[in-house]
Amino acid sequence: MSNSDCRDGILFVISAPSGAGKTSLCRELIDSFSDLRQSISFATRAKRGGEQDGVDYHFVSTDAFQKMIDQQQLVEWAEVHGNMYGTSLATLTVAAEGGTDLLLDIDCQGAAQLKKNYQQAVFIFILPPDYIELEKRLRGRGTDDEAVILRRMKNAEKEIPAARWYDYLVVNDDFESARQQLIAIVTAERCRSLRTANLLDKFTAKGDK
Amino acid sequence: MSNSDCRDGILFVISAPSGAGKTSLCRELIDSFSDLRQSISFATRAKRGGEQDGVDYHFVSTDAFQKMIDQQQLVEWAEVHGNMYGTSLATLTVAAEGGTDLLLDIDCQGAAQLKKNYQQAVFIFILPPDYIELEKRLRGRGTDDEAVILRRMKNAEKEIPAARWYDYLVVNDDFESARQQLIAIVTAERCRSLRTANLLDKFTAKGDK
Numbered sequence: 307m308s309n310s311d312c313r314d315g316i317l318f319v320i321s322a323p324s325g326a327g328k329t330s331l332c333r334e335l336i337d338s339f340s341d342l343r344q345s346i347s348f349a350t351r352a353k354r355g356g357e358q359d360g361v362d363y364h365f366v367s368t369d370a371f372q373k374m375i376d377q378q379q380l381v382e383w384a385e386v387h388g389n390m391y392g393t394s395l396a397t398l399t400v401a402a403e404g405g406t407d408l409l410l411d412i413d414c415q416g417a418a419q420l421k422k423n424y425q426q427a428v429f430i431f432i433l434p435p436d437y438i439e440l441e442k443r444l445r446g447r448g449t450d451d452e453a454v455i456l457r458r459m460k461n462a463e464k465e466i467p468a469a470r471w472y473d474y475l476v477v478n479d480d481f482e483s484a485r486q487q488l489i490a491i492v493t494a495e496r497c498r499s500l501r502t503a504n505l506l507d508k509f510t511a512k513g514d515k
Numbered sequence: 516m517s518n519s520d521c522r523d524g525i526l527f528v529i530s531a532p533s534g535a536g537k538t539s540l541c542r543e544l545i546d547s548f549s550d551l552r553q554s555i556s557f558a559t560r561a562k563r564g565g566e567q568d569g570v571d572y573h574f575v576s577t578d579a580f581q582k583m584i585d586q587q588q589l590v591e592w593a594e595v596h597g598n599m600y601g602t603s604l605a606t607l608t609v610a611a612e613g614g615t616d617l618l619l620d621i622d623c624q625g626a627a628q629l630k631k632n633y634q635q636a637v638f639i640f641i642l643p644p645d646y647i648e649l650e651k652r653l654r655g656r657g658t659d660d661e662a663v664i665l666r667r668m669k670n671a672e673k674e675i676p677a678a679r680w681y682d683y684l685v686v687n688d689d690f691e692s693a694r695q696q697l698i699a700i701v702t703a704e705r706c707r708s709l710r711t712a713n714l715l716d717k718f719t720a721k722g723d724k
Contacts, residue, residue: 433714466718474706475714490702497683497696505642505684509675 313501315401317424318342318492319410321417321469322432323462325444327478331432332411334485339492345397345410348374351389363391381423384415387457391416398424407492414465421471428495430488431472435479437462522710524610526633527551527701528619530626530678531641532671534653536687540641541620543694548701554606554619557583560598572600590632593624596666600625607633616701623674630680637704639697640681644688646671 318335322328336344349363350371359365366374371390374380383392393410401408410427412420417429434440440462444455469475474491478484495501527544531537545553558572559580568574575583580599583589592601602619610617619629619636626638643649649671653664678684683700687693704710 431708433718436717463718467715470708470712470715472708474703475708475711476706477714487702487706490699491706493696493699494683494703497685497700499640499679499681499684502684503679505686506676506679508645509642509672 313405313496313504315405316407316495316501317398317401317410317420317427318407318430318495319412319417319420319427320430320432320488321412321414321465321472322478323434323440323465324458325440325447325462326432326434327443327481327484328411328432330481331476331478331484331488332409335409335488335492338485338489339407342407342409342492343401345393345401345408347410347412348380348383348392348394349389350391382412382416382419384413384419386413386415387454387461393420407496414468417472426500428474428491429472430474430476430491431469432484433466433469433475433477434462435477439479522614522705522713524614525616525704525710526607526610526619526629526636527616527639527704528621528626528629528636529639529641529697530621530623530674530681531687532643532649532674533667534649534656534671535641535643536652536690536693537620537641539690540685540687540693540697541618544618544697544701547694547698548616551616551618551701552610554602554610554617556619556621557589557592557601557603558598559600591621591625591628593622593628595622595624596663596670602629616705623677626681635709637683637700638681639683639685639700640678641693642675642678642684642686643671644686648688 320328320332332344336342346360347363348366348371350366350368353359353365368390371392374392374394375383379394380392381395381398383390391413393412393416420427421429441459444450444458450458476484476487529537529541541553545551555569556572557575557580559575559577562568562574577599580601583601583603584592588603589601590604590607592599600622602621602625629636630638650668653659653667659667685693685696
């Protein structure tokens with residue numbers, strides 16, 4: 307008997323400022339657990355080179371996205387740097403029914419919305435070592451122009467100090483130790499008694515012998 | 516910067532019925548973390564072969580133990596199978612002042628006492644796969660006579676169904692996965708924001724650039 311036989315699916319919600327290394331760390335996490343699935347968000351932004359529809363995001367028009375909001379098909383959505391991103395209720399429902407653990411890579415606004423209705427989700431915030439290193443990483447990836455970098459830094463300065471309500475803070479200073487900490491969080495949360503207390507059901511007060 | 520620079524020492528409290536493998540798992544845990552120390556309990560029972568005073572336990576007389584209770588030097592104590600076991604306040608104070616994480620291998624009664632005054636301690640309960648396997652392991656170690664085995668089983672049947680209040684349940688079916696789960700719990704708890712929120716202090720709302 308393993309703990310996973312006896313519990314509901316868990317939502318792991320990961321946020322971070324742009325440049326903190328969230329995308330790479332989420333990929334590592336998905337690769338480390340055969341029984342953890344990445345939730346695919348809906349997005350209105352243009353597909354970037356190498357991205358695939360239905361894999362990286364479900365790419366939709368602004369109109370289609372607005373329709374999903376109006377029809378209450380989204381459990382969270384947010385405007386980030388001028389584009390809309392959201393998670394569909396259907397994604398969570400399918401995972402819950404299958405008892406699947408789901409990894410949600412979403413921004414702080416979306417995470418705060420989710421927190422209201424999914425109290426038992428696990429909220430993880432990835433921190434850069436400091437602002438100087440964050441800016442260095444944003445410049446280092448060479449994908450954003452100066453205005454975008456400044457906007458991302460401004461967002462980081464709003465988001466990081468507000469991250470206190472997350473359950474876990476992981477500093478991505480050394481990538482490998484951040485990776486191990488995330489793996490540990492998933493493993494540990496799967497052992498939490500609030501999720502696995504039915505393990506005890508077979509041990510009745512008089513024994514099951 | 517690692518998380519451990521920015522937080523108070525954590526108390527990890529591990530309980531389990533006799534035969535669940537707690538002693539071996541605690542040893543593995545101590546071996547896995549150079550910055551986790553085992554708390555040494557006071558005990559009135561006779562030293563067993565291979566045990567060392569001040570290493571396995573502080574072995575004391577029943578009179579000396581009673582004096583510690585009277586002088587409120589113990590944060591928890593319990594009678595287990597006719598012997599007294601307890602943890603001294605001094606042990607916890609020294610660890611707290613040094614910012615050291617401490618592993619307490621104590622029984623359910625002691626853990627319940629600690630829970631009242633140390634809300635932020637982490638309580639872990641190790642489960643056997645089932646009662647049949649537990650009895651098999653107790654017989655297999657060949658150290659206890661029939662009466663002791665029956666008493667241990669009776670205790671297990673009281674303790675396990677009451678373990679719901681612990682933070683984590685770890686099933687020791689496969690020793691290696693139980694070991695990894697315990698390591699993950701220690702690693703993850705060190706990232707909890709309730710312990711590390713001061714990581715955010717350096718990220719003021721306006722940035723520290």
